Amino acid sequence: MAKVVSFSNQKGGVGKTTSCVNIAAQIAKKGKKVLMIDMDPQGNATSGLGISKSKMKNTTYDVIIGRCDIKDAIISSNFKNLSVVPANIDLAGAELELYELEEDANFTKIALDSIKDSFDYIFIDCPPSLGMLTVKALSISDGVVIPMQCEFYSLEGMSQLLNTVKKIRSLYNPSLQIVGILLTMYNGRLTLTGQVVAELKKYYADKLFKVPISRTVRISEAPGYGEPICYHDPYGKGSLEYAAVAKELMLRI
Ligand SMILES: Nc1ncnc2c1ncn2[C@@H]1O[C@H](COP(=O)(O)OP(=O)(O)O)[C@@H](O)[C@H]1O
Ligand SMILES: [Mg+2]
Known part of the structure; x- marks a missing residue:
């Protein structure tokens, strides 16, 4: 049964996509079967894996609005053991449609059950917001990885994100686990980096991945x-x- 892990942070440009793609590919290269679901309308994870628009028949959007089964949106990448559900700008429309659809109706989940036996890990690259797409992703995940840069505002964003995780747990997914906080674009020579890391260690020591x-x-x-x-x-x-982070992630979830 696949473990499902989202990469999420409402801030843009913090290394979500980079981390999702690289950890997914690393774990796949080591022999595990991995699926990466691109949940960001920008489609950076899709293009970062060299998947061209012409190769996309169905996308995450089609799956979310129920136009196709997730099985029919999975394509193989050029890399060993790594499959992808691609995304493009169509997905931007889904955010609004989901609000309209679900105002009264029960919250629908993307059905992963039919494919969980085919993979060891399913990684989801989330958009830079705490909107419907992120809520969907977190509600079907076993865990969340939070990539962040060592900047002052990152700390403020963190408590907001952790509140969202709490809400998701109480509303949709009680077993959602925080797999870890991953420091990205790290430069240990900067004074600010040291200050932010010290602050993070004060509150989230056990959550920080060992290697930035x-x-x-x-x-x-x-x-x-x-x-x-x-x-x-x-x-x-x-x-x-x-590679070190991928190894630690597999030990954590
Ligand atoms: N470790 C790194 N070193 C240098 N550049 C990086 C690193 N991680 C990410 N980037 C760059 O920073 C930008 C934002 O990263 P990205 O993964 O797209 O963030 P997000 O998905 O959170 O918006 C991209 O241009 C990416 O190539
Ligand atoms: Mg991204």
């Missing part, structure tokens, strides 16, 4: 080649750090 992800050019250029870092620069710093 450094800011590297190789990580930022990889999506341009449509490649996860473990293929783009397998022995580089970024790849080794994501």
